[in-house]
Amino acid sequence: MYPPSIGPLKPPTKFNTLKEIRAPLEWLFAYGNRRKLADVPQGDGRILVLVPGYGADEWSMRPLKKFLQSINYQVFDWGHGRNRGHVKHDTALLANTIKTISENHSQQAVTIIGWSLGGVLAREVARLHPACVSEVITMGTPLVGGPKYTVLAQKYAKSMDMNLDHYETEIHEINAQGITQPVTVIYSKSDGVVGWNAAIDRYNEQARNIEVSCSHLGMGVNARVWQIIAETLAASNNTSKAMT
Template identity: 75%
Template sequence: MEQNNMYSSSVGPLKPPGKFNTLKEMRAPLEWLFSYQNRRKLAHVPRGQGQLVVLVPGYGADEWSMRPLKKFLTGIGYRVFDWGHGRNRGLVTHDTQRLAVTVENLYKKHDQQAVHLIGWSLGGVLSREVARLHPHWVSQIITLGTPLIGGPKYTVVANRYAKSMNMDLDAYEAEIHAINEQGLSQPLTVIYSKSDGIVGWRAALDAYNPQARNLEVSCSHMGMGVSAEVWDIIAHTLADSDVETNDAPG
């Protein structure tokens, strides 16, 4: 498709992960096992001041998958909330609406304080869509291994997901491209790994928004939520955005 060719000229061909990367996802249990050391490793990171953070899990996962990150961010001074809807079953339109309800309720309950959204994989898609539709509720978006281009097309679950949703992958890719072209107003931090075995890493980059920071890490897709490198980026990103907000003229 035309948008693929235009995008591929700068980052290479869009494609799902290779089999070797997918096999390397087997290291994820070890990444989880060693994540208990993260807090000690990251004792130096800047602390928050009670800002609101919502964590959105990936396809097939629930709030438990983001529990280590939640404990870490709570421990450094943020008010962290689950998305509140259990397992992410891939119903993008429906789940975007449900996430929007969660964000709106927090925004209203906490004196119209905008929320920081952190979405893992498909959770990042939901986060970006809520931010696009309701920009005043969302302060910024951080995505972890999120398939930003093509939806599920450049993931290892593409055919299974398309069949379960009765989806034409090419038509959906065009739809996603049109949505992405509308752009986002918030700061964007896009975390990806070239060894991602679930989402093709080129499809996890943001080439649509000039303010987007595409940051590479070294971990598996399933280990992103417990990676010390990822947590360090998140902590500094949240702190930097808070400084910018506080320094902005009233």
């Protein structure tokens, strides 16, 4: 079913999941990230929208938001509080947010940065509304199989009354349609929530898959992740594409 280079697919190891206990330390160290990243390129003022992961809200994206604002980007929250995992419903909410922000800023297309499930929403909005989205960056996002290769698979499936195998097929069919925008995928082989091999984009030729070393819960405050995001944004066109 999948592109040949994918497999084997499996949830994170128990060891990796146990190592997620280091996340509080990663959050603590985040306060020193700005000093470490003093030389990252400055932004061009474009619009960015941050989307939190499953069970998280805008607060989880606050350190990254402040960093991106400090290097001259206009940064918006997704605006819908806690991400409760209702993908289709939340995709529609995010799409409306993106359209409103774009309309209020001279029809400027936006870059969406999504953490974990937030990256799924970002990619889906980019696929469905390509004129509104100039670029997508994901962090530890379960791209393959939906929740099937995550530690929360059974809990999520039960809460959503979902058949994981059927949903995996549905996600594959959606992924196979592709995304036209630049896509940067940040993943970690030590991710203790999402199986790392399911967090890599092998559907889109333009996708850049970049490995980092950090926990899943600490990915959004990791200095190397912030550096990758800043350098990715700087390498993009200085002017976001306008809606057509």
